[in-house]
Amino acid sequence: MHTPVLIVGAGPTGLTLALDLARRGVSALLVERAPDLFPGSRGKGLQPRTQEVLDDLGVIDAVRASGAPYPLMQSWEDGERGARWDLMERDRAGDPSVPYPDIWMLPQWRTQEILHARLRELGGEAVFGTALTGLTQDAERVTARLTGPDGAVRSVTADYLVAADGGRSTVRRAVGIPMVGETVDPHPALVADLRLTGLDRADWHIWPKAPGGPLLLCPLPGTADFQLFAQFTDGVPDTSPEGVRRTVAERTHLPAEAVTEVRWASDFRPRAALADRFRGGRVFLAGDAAHIHSPAGGQGLNTSVQDAYNLGWKLGQVLRHGAPAELLDSYEAERLPVAADVLDISTSLHRAAAGTGGDRPVRRGERTEQLGVGYRGGPLSVDTRTGLPEDALRAGDRAPDTPLSGGGRLFDVLRGPHFTLVAGGGEPPAAPAGVRTLRVDAWGAGLFLVRPDGYLGLATTDPADLDGYYAAVGLRH
Template sequence: MHTDVLIVGAGPTGLTLACDLARRGVRTLLVEKADRLFPGSRGKGLQPRTQEVFDDLGVIDAIQASGARYPLMMTWEDGERRGEWDLIERRPVTPGVPCPDVWMIPQWRTQQILLARLQELGGSIEFGTALTGLSQNAERVEAVLEHPDGTTRAVTADYLVAADGGRSAVRRAVGIPMAGESVDPRPALVADVRLDGLDRDNWHIWPKAPGGALLLCPLPGTDDFQLFAQFEEGEPDTSPDGVRTALAARTHLPASAVREVRWASDFRPRAALAERFRAGRVFLAGDAAHIHSPAGGQGLNTSVQDAYNLGWKLGQVLRHGAPPQLLDSYEQERMPIAAEVLQISTHLHRAGRTTSAGGGRGAQRGTSTDQLDVGYRGGPLSTEVRGNVPEDALQAGDRAPDAECIAADGTSQRLFDMLRGPHFTLVAAGCEPPAVPAGLRTARVDAYGAGLFLIRPDGYVGLATDDPADLVDHLAAMGIRSGALRA
């Protein structure tokens, strides 16, 4: 069997990439070692930038219908409420930012929504399928897949993407080391529980509980709470009785309040980064490339955006004849971002630990975590050729903000509506757009300043120029033959 892209791992990273490739007509085989989707709520916060990604992929309505904004925190001590406070820096909707707040939705539900979208696009997951062998040459990747009954089969692919988590079998197979540090020596317990005796209006926290802080967060669209408990001493017991014991020891609720433990896991927060994100025709994405503390809700979001960055590049190379060197930009763009985000999540974790004794008010989440400022200025695909551009002006490499625009047919639209899909878009600000090749959309926008802005399929400005002639070489590097362009 041969496929264009073999994706190993069907978590949020693998599912996002599979959806993006499917809408580009790229043949994809998505395999998952487990016999089902991940069942826990673990990565429950979707940052504003990730919501924009999911808007482009056509799942934002389902995401919004299944989630909610974060509730206010409620601190408890000695069985009494000690007051509300806000973990999130709330911001209003603006013309450029339609989704300004982090959105809470259990990870298992996000994955269900992505799988439904993948199936709409004609894709699927092969569950119970593990990668047991891997080799590659200059032309292809050769993999051995094992099925639940012990049988194996050989698969070849043009490229392979490791989306198989922090213990990635693919990363080990290609010999890429991962270096990191322990963010917190204390182990932690996380579980999804159904319980009685607690309202769902707040995210409840017992910061001074004996043995370590405990939090209970109501999960929207469900009857569940996510339980998180730190352990100052000893190891977490992930059995149902162990979860009940931890809750009863640290809160005013009895063990019998927990009706059901639906999922439980333990972990030690750590931060780690792979030495590189590519080995030949094999790419690392998500937790296979970087591991985060859960503080700040950065892990899942950075992982989704890895997939979003890589997907359009694979599509251009495999379907539109872009030079394979385009794929070199994946590591060049994403590795510095992952390193920076790791520092943010580690700082937030340690800040929260330092301040928990004072009531649980750790570092607040806001512009440092929403990932709207993540960009690729100075990167290999960011070409800024205008002169004397102010530092705070929109430049090549920046996220393209939403705005009112005029489409080529003269209708007024939202720019994000025009960007939705696997194409490039040329925005003309303060000028008329030039003639462009088929498949490239154009729009006029006043809010962007002045110039021509070529927006990549992942919503970042690739080229900012005053001269339409600059488009020719830039488009050619993306696999778009433009011929002669005229103003």
């Protein structure tokens, strides 16, 4: 069997990539070792930039319908309510350039269900219970050995393989790419999804001075569940239902029997790690296979989705539109520095919160929204203009949403797998297939080519600059 792209791992990263490729008409085989989608809430915060990605992928209505804004934090001590505060900075309301100004809470299992449903609408599917058990590659292809749930082994070749199989990535080890990291916090933690009585669902409840370490219970929107997070200053977490109930009873005013059901539980030790490279030959690393984050700041899932979003259009241009294979080199060049910066943010937030004794986690705002992530100075960011003001929009920046004079907004035009040529101060020139054109004067005079992932690739005042950029990304008149 041959497939243009083999994706290993059907978490948020693999599902996003498979979905993006499907809408581009690129066949991909998505395999997942587990028998079904991941069942837990783990990554529950969707940052503003990720919501824009999900809008483009056609799932934002389901995401918004299933989730909710983050609740306020409510502290407890000795069975009494204490301070109540907002973990989030909510200061972008009314900004027309940011359609989704606040982080949105949605349990990871539900995000994955929505992505999988959309993938199936587009004719794709995930093959569960299928593990990658061998891998070789040469200059022409990747050959993978896949073992199914019945133990049957088959060989699959692919033009490219993407490792989206998590922090313990089998693919990363097979390719021999090292990952260097550190323990962010020596204390292990317990995370669980549970149902309980005796606690309201209006707030995110925290017991910062609980014996044994702080405990948090967060109501998960669209469900009857709470997500439990408990850090252990001594000992190790017991993930059994009895162990989860005992932890709740020991650290809160709730009795063990208040926990009526434990739906999922896991333990982990917060780490930060980064792969040396995001590519080895025809194999790419994405998501946790490339970078591992502390949960502080809600960065891991979001960075992973955007890895896939960056890689998807480039694979599409190479495999469907004849773009030079060198276009794929830009994936590592763009995403590895972003992942390194995000790791610094999540690690610093975790340690800052630990420095308060868990009493009040550090507020999240502009640093964590990922709206400022961009690729200025990257290999696909070309800006030929001079004399720009300090706050000018530049190649490599996220294209901000903008109201259009004829009604609607720019993101309505950007939505889809195409490029968009925006002209300011005049009408846009004719463009090749795969490029939409429109006039928007809000960005100033010039021509701005917006990549399929919503970043400015080229910014120029000379139409002659367009053809060279078009050729580099597989666009031809």
